[in-house]
Amino acid sequence: MSFSFSLISKDEKTGARLGRLATSHAATDTPAFMPVGTRAVVKTLSAADVKEIGYNLILANAYHLYLRPGNEFMETCGGLHKFMNWPGSILTDSGGFQVFSLAKLRKINDEGTLFQSHIDGSEHLFTPELSIKTQESLGSDIIMCFDDVRGYPVSEAEASEACRRTTLWAKRCLLAKKKVDPALFGIVQGSMYENLRKASAESLTALGFDGYAVGGLSVGEPQELMAEMISVTTPLLPEHSPRYLMGVGKPQDILDGVARGIDIFDCVLPTRNARNGTLFTRTGTINIRNSRYRNDSSPVDSECCCSLCRDYSRAYLRHLFSEREILGLRLATIHNLTFYREMMEGIRLAIKNDQFGFFKKVFLARMEDSDD
Amino acid sequence: MSFSFSLISKDEKTGARLGRLATSHAATDTPAFMPVGTRAVVKTLSAADVKEIGYNLILANAYHLYLRPGNEFMETCGGLHKFMNWPGSILTDSGGFQVFSLAKLRKINDEGTLFQSHIDGSEHLFTPELSIKTQESLGSDIIMCFDDVRGYPVSEAEASEACRRTTLWAKRCLLAKKKVDPALFGIVQGSMYENLRKASAESLTALGFDGYAVGGLSVGEPQELMAEMISVTTPLLPEHSPRYLMGVGKPQDILDGVARGIDIFDCVLPTRNARNGTLFTRTGTINIRNSRYRNDSSPVDSECCCSLCRDYSRAYLRHLFSEREILGLRLATIHNLTFYREMMEGIRLAIKNDQFGFFKKVFLARMEDSDD
Numbered sequence: 001m002s003f004s005f006s007l008i009s010k011d012e013k014t015g016a017r018l019g020r021l022a023t024s025h026a027a028t029d030t031p032a033f034m035p036v037g038t039r040a041v042v043k044t045l046s047a048a049d050v051k052e053i054g055y056n057l058i059l060a061n062a063y064h065l066y067l068r069p070g071n072e073f074m075e076t077c078g079g080l081h082k083f084m085n086w087p088g089s090i091l092t093d094s095g096g097f098q099v100f101s102l103a104k105l106r107k108i109n110d111e112g113t114l115f116q117s118h119i120d121g122s123e124h125l126f127t128p129e130l131s132i133k134t135q136e137s138l139g140s141d142i143i144m145c146f147d148d149v150r151g152y153p154v155s156e157a158e159a160s161e162a163c164r165r166t167t168l169w170a171k172r173c174l175l176a177k178k179k180v181d182p183a184l185f186g187i188v189q190g191s192m193y194e195n196l197r198k199a200s201a202e203s204l205t206a207l208g209f210d211g212y213a214v215g216g217l218s219v220g221e222p223q224e225l226m227a228e229m230i231s232v233t234t235p236l237l238p239e240h241s242p243r244y245l246m247g248v249g250k251p252q253d254i255l256d257g258v259a260r261g262i263d264i265f266d267c268v269l270p271t272r273n274a275r276n277g278t279l280f281t282r283t284g285t286i287n288i289r290n291s292r293y294r295n296d297s298s299p300v301d302s303e304c305c306c307s308l309c310r311d312y313s314r315a316y317l318r319h320l321f322s323e324r325e326i327l328g329l330r331l332a333t334i335h336n337l338t339f340y341r342e343m344m345e346g347i348r349l350a351i352k353n354d355q356f357g358f359f360k361k362v363f364l365a366r367m368e369d370s371d372d
Numbered sequence: 373m374s375f376s377f378s379l380i381s382k383d384e385k386t387g388a389r390l391g392r393l394a395t396s397h398a399a400t401d402t403p404a405f406m407p408v409g410t411r412a413v414v415k416t417l418s419a420a421d422v423k424e425i426g427y428n429l430i431l432a433n434a435y436h437l438y439l440r441p442g443n444e445f446m447e448t449c450g451g452l453h454k455f456m457n458w459p460g461s462i463l464t465d466s467g468g469f470q471v472f473s474l475a476k477l478r479k480i481n482d483e484g485t486l487f488q489s490h491i492d493g494s495e496h497l498f499t500p501e502l503s504i505k506t507q508e509s510l511g512s513d514i515i516m517c518f519d520d521v522r523g524y525p526v527s528e529a530e531a532s533e534a535c536r537r538t539t540l541w542a543k544r545c546l547l548a549k550k551k552v553d554p555a556l557f558g559i560v561q562g563s564m565y566e567n568l569r570k571a572s573a574e575s576l577t578a579l580g581f582d583g584y585a586v587g588g589l590s591v592g593e594p595q596e597l598m599a600e601m602i603s604v605t606t607p608l609l610p611e612h613s614p615r616y617l618m619g620v621g622k623p624q625d626i627l628d629g630v631a632r633g634i635d636i637f638d639c640v641l642p643t644r645n646a647r648n649g650t651l652f653t654r655t656g657t658i659n660i661r662n663s664r665y666r667n668d669s670s671p672v673d674s675e676c677c678c679s680l681c682r683d684y685s686r687a688y689l690r691h692l693f694s695e696r697e698i699l700g701l702r703l704a705t706i707h708n709l710t711f712y713r714e715m716m717e718g719i720r721l722a723i724k725n726d727q728f729g730f731f732k733k734v735f736l737a738r739m740e741d742s743d744d
Contacts, residue, residue: 078669316412
């Protein structure tokens with residue numbers, strides 16, 4: 001197996017960690033943010049764009065790519081890297097979250113999840129075995145266990161049942177994995193119940209995975225609850241394995257997660273916000289559709305080195321959005337992903353210098369002046 | 373004035389010409405095709421993309437940019453080159469065609485054209501003076517006379533009246549031009565009437581312009597009629613001035629135009645077709661939405677060097693179109709504009725080698741095998 005994770009250092013005052021995650025395709029410094037490329041494309045961008053922005057690791061989704069273009073196609077075409085011309089690493093989500101959030105659920109039992117496709121209503125049974133097979137067909141570098149995800153709030157009984165099933169399925173994922181190369185991550189569930197989170201973390205670490213994800217968060221719960229659940233989970237995970245906080249998040253959430261020992265993040269926020277005209281800047285978010293930017297010849301963020309901020313004014317980006325010219329969506333996406341990449345670089349540098357707490361405070365204070 | 377046009381050579385057997393058109397921004401070898409960047413953007417592409425594909429000269433439109441973002445804004449922001457970050461040359465159309473084709477026409481008389489904006493219904497009077505002022509505010513390298521365009525078919529009386537007005541307005545455009553730098557082109561009208569075309573060409577050349585356009589074609593007339601009108605016009609234009617065939621066209625039309633001594637072309641065809649999934653290849657057009665490309669791992673055109681053909685399969689492009697991922701629109705646009713750029717390069721090389729007739733025949737014969 002060519003997967004490895006090295007813990008390089010820890011911030012003295014917080015739980016923040018500096019690490020390096022390597023696959024056969026690329027090495028990625030952690031804490032790292034993964035752009036979301038659900039359907040074999042980071043929306044609006046070519047793989048070359050994503051690389052140029054400075055990413056080595058992206059996320060794709062087993063659920064979507066299983067439905068279209070399908071496993072058989074993916075195998076004959078040589079896998080996802082080749083299909084989308086992406087030279088870096090790929091982590092695929094198992095589909096556990098998507099059958100819960102996107103599909104019309106028909107039935108869930110210990111065998112798997114029966115659901116209707118959100119595309120054409122066709123019925124499919126997703127099992128741990130099929131999820132692993134799908135992710136192996138994609139040729140992912142990091143694959144995730146198929147888990148039983150629930151929303152917020154759920155009763156303790158329901159959360160407990162989902163936890164039990166998640167562990168059962170995690171065992172089957174370990175057995176189902178045929179390829180040596182990909183790393184397999186377990187996903188800690190337990191909703192907002194401390195005892196369940198702990199039990200889930202303990203049973204998964206007992207099974208032994210290449211990395212561990214904290215799942216089932218950012219599903220509508222208050223921010224404090226999310227922070228609390230991360231806090232009870234990470235201390236129970238092996239120090240020398242990478243920790244991935246799924247579907248998170250806002251800059252504040254990422255900084256909080258890093259402080260609690262999280263190494264990897266993914267979220268649609270920077271890319272989705274970009275398409276809505278909301279751009280992150282060091283002094284807060286701006287919505288470029290706002291008429292105040294009509295004659296604004298300054299760049300979106302004067303401290304940003306992306307091609308939008310280097311080559312164009314706020315007025316031009318606003319013009320593109322006003323005229324519904326799709327170049328605007330791409331430029332905004334490039335900017336927001338650059339913002340996230342630079343934020344993660346700042347985080348890593350701060351950890352290295354034992355100044356993460358200070359960095360976090362200053363970063364968030366500067367961002368307070370937002371349009372919204 | 374930094375504008376110049378050098379006639380380098382003529383094909384011995386046809387009327388095809390090899391030339392070089394220079395502005396203060398860039399030199400462009402002719403025959404040349406101009407990508408259409410109506411609203412300060414070549415749809416789906418950044419200026420850097422357009423440059424990378426190999427273009428030095430693009431077209432933008434006075435009508436659209438006058439309505440939004442407007443002349444005052446354009447002057448304060450430093451002109452169109454800076455606004456859209458385009459280092460090459462810009463030719464702007466005068467708005468004559470657009471008030472005819474897009475706006476709701478209210479009244480046309482010798483003063484100008486009263487129309488309602490296609491965006492918000494607001495009423496505007498476009499005059500030769502306002503068109504020139506608009507194009508000067510944009511900082512265009514080549515500006516066009518404001519002309520009186522009619523559709524097809526029109527009576528000889530109506531066409532004659534439009535010709536008379538076009539000449540009247542051309543005189544006023546010459547007088548209205550304040551800046552030294554931009555080149556001003558006259559536009560020959562006359563609908564499908566030989567005598568009117570001749571009279572229009574003669575009166576415009578008598579006034580003296582930096583270049584001459586053949587306007588009012590490709591408005592629904594049969595291909596033979598268009599060819600005939602070009603044939604009667606170009607011999608009457610000064611040999612050492614550039615000739616621009618407006619809004620044309622298909623590869624066949626461009627090859628025919630070159631054979632009749634045209635130097636510059638523009639058309640939305642390659643960019644619009646791209647967004648509809650129709651891609652030009654050396655062996656004909658293909659529509660990438662067609663299910664036959666679902667598992668096709670070959671490039672769109674194996675002889676093309678664009679980033680789509682270099683990095684991606686037909687199957688991936690089809691996947692992007694199926695999933696409505698806008699990266700597909702950009703990649704297809706890059707491809708089609710590369711196809712046109714390479715076609716123009718082929719044309720120029722053939723003229724240089726006195727083989728244009730042969731090149732044209734082979735090029736069109738190979739393209740016969742299309743999806744449509």
